Amino acid sequence: MRIRRKPWARPELEACPFYVAQPGEKRGRWRQQFARPDAPLHLELGCGKGGFISQLAPQHPENNYLAIDIKSEMLGLCKRKAEAAYAAAGRPVDNLYIFAQNIELLPQVLAPEDRVERIYINFCNPWPKAKHQKRRLTHPRQLQNYRALLAPGGEIWFKTDDDPLFADTMVYFDEGGWRVLYATTDLHAQQLPDNIVTEHEQMFVEMGKTIKFCKAALDG
Template identity: 55%
Template sequence: MRMRNKPWAAPELDACDFFVRDPAQYIGKWHSFFQRQQPIHLELGCGKGLFIAGLAPENPQINYMGIDLKDTVLGPAKRYIEQAFQEKNAKPDNVVLIAQDIERILTVMNADDTVERIYINFCNPWPKAKHHKRRLTYPRQLENYRQILTKNGEIHFKTDDDALFDDSLVYFEESGFEILSITYDLHAGGQQGNVLTEHEKMFLEKGIKIKALVARKTDL
């Protein structure tokens, strides 16, 4: 889906205290970016930010990072997050949005930026075989994530795409992750603790089942 240009997004983001345009300056120092030293949870491809907006105000004991590349989605994410915190009469002091190509995540984070949990929600399935290496769950990407995940750190993955999900099960196991839970219909028995994303709402309205798993990093 092609995003409409949003001329307001860049100036709003550049004036935002919880947005970082040049994240490489904080490599190895992300824990000190936040006011409170506490676990970091990272969403890869945060899009318009509904997921983090649903989590961060409710979990002040966790610091959240959202990564995406384009201002056209990060601009709305900034607004959704601000609105969510305003509704709680709180300040967004446990969240940061950064502009970054996820395939180059190790240029802005390293082993000192320990992350306890990574969320991957409805990423591009890249269905053609020649493009599989661009999937966010592909083994070379998982190896990058291993370098910033804590011992026993987890990846929480949701998708609507059957082929991507089945392939990802193999990717995780090949890359030194233990599958802790798996479902082919996340909403079949309710969704306690689940925060909906923009895409998740859309797929549910179309009657598409949501696949999900939790994988834990193990020692290789």
């Protein structure tokens, strides 16, 4: 997805108390950055404009959250949405940090000591061409990275509108020793009460696409 350059984004991020400019310096010590270091730590990969994390984090003060995107322009929008959502909830941004990172290089900024309990992957690039599929966020080589970061019993929650990506991801989980706890090829038909619908998701639904969703955990 292309996004116009936003000159304000980087200065706003640099002044933002919940933006981390050098995430590698926190590697292995992310829990200690929060007021409640023993709270469950959840991670969103590819947070984009923040439509998901800005709804989720303010609603769940019992958890701590990290949200990552590669583009500062996206993170700038995410920062503004998060600020507005926390303000509406009448509380400070005290359980969320955002930072820029290439997700393929995730081990450079998170370590096994960080003990992530849950990873969210929402509407990632499906990379349909065979020569590009190693870039998928659910590709086996990425699942290996996540395996090293997840706490015992940790889960991946994955959502997409793309049928081939979802089918391939089910295979990736099976072949990689992951246990699928729940899966549906029509999430909205299930009417799950805890599903967070973002603008992106609503757009796909209005286009007539069904939303695929699954939860997977490491087997054993």
